[in-house]
Amino acid sequence: MGLVRTTQTKNGTRPAGDSASLSFLSPNDPVASLRLPSVGSTIVRVKKRDAIFRQATPADAVFYLLKGRAKLTALSTEGREATVALMQNGAFLGEASLDGNRLRTTTATALSECTVLRTERKAMAQALESDRRLFHFFLSFMIARSVRMQEDLMDRLFHSSEQRLARVLLLLGGFDHSDEAEAVVPKVSQEVLAEMAGTTRSRVSLFMNSFRKQGLIHYAGDYSGSIRIRRELRRILSNA
Numbered sequence: 001m002g003l004v005r006t007t008q009t010k011n012g013t014r015p016a017g018d019s020a021s022l023s024f025l026s027p028n029d030p031v032a033s034l035r036l037p038s039v040g041s042t043i044v045r046v047k048k049r050d051a052i053f054r055q056a057t058p059a060d061a062v063f064y065l066l067k068g069r070a071k072l073t074a075l076s077t078e079g080r081e082a083t084v085a086l087m088q089n090g091a092f093l094g095e096a097s098l099d100g101n102r103l104r105t106t107t108a109t110a111l112s113e114c115t116v117l118r119t120e121r122k123a124m125a126q127a128l129e130s131d132r133r134l135f136h137f138f139l140s141f142m143i144a145r146s147v148r149m150q151e152d153l154m155d156r157l158f159h160s161s162e163q164r165l166a167r168v169l170l171l172l173g174g175f176d177h178s179d180e181a182e183a184v185v186p187k188v189s190q191e192v193l194a195e196m197a198g199t200t201r202s203r204v205s206l207f208m209n210s211f212r213k214q215g216l217i218h219y220a221g222d223y224s225g226s227i228r229i230r231r232e233l234r235r236i237l238s239n240a
Contacts, residue, residue, distance in 0.1 A: 030137035059097035068114030
């Protein structure tokens, strides 16, 4: 795949973190069983803008995002690309391979430097069968993703583009499961935000400037760095 950093050994090369560096996973971590030697998971470190996996390539493994943020995109037969979802640490990627899909239907790209746990499809299926805690954690993730997809659909049907953008930013900041007053997220292009909010880049620029003037978000004037998002942005969602 070209993304796994290798370490030279007397027997050749092996993925960095193939064994010892997996020990940073706490025994209480719900995915801790994936670090067992019998499972054979590997740590993959992905640079910003590199692909974790690509559409139309073999769906041979499931990935768990340990650190960083990524986006899922899909390319149509006409060559049009759309952003399907923005993911952060604690998310599974490529889980559709467990359903027997032979090829990836999306591309996963790192929005920041990412660390992911790669588990072969067969090993992942066996781990889910043998580890009840992992199974329930995975099931909870899939249910939450299904709910999120329904919320996204309702968002498109009933909310304004300004409200949709506010919701995207709040989700990026993790405010759906955090009580923090503010959060900082790595730079996300206005094109990606426009795709996620179902609007145009020009309107995203207009709304972002408005949010900044209201003190709801902060970012550099040239949009070259991270975005600081405040919980107060939620009030946009309640506007009629």
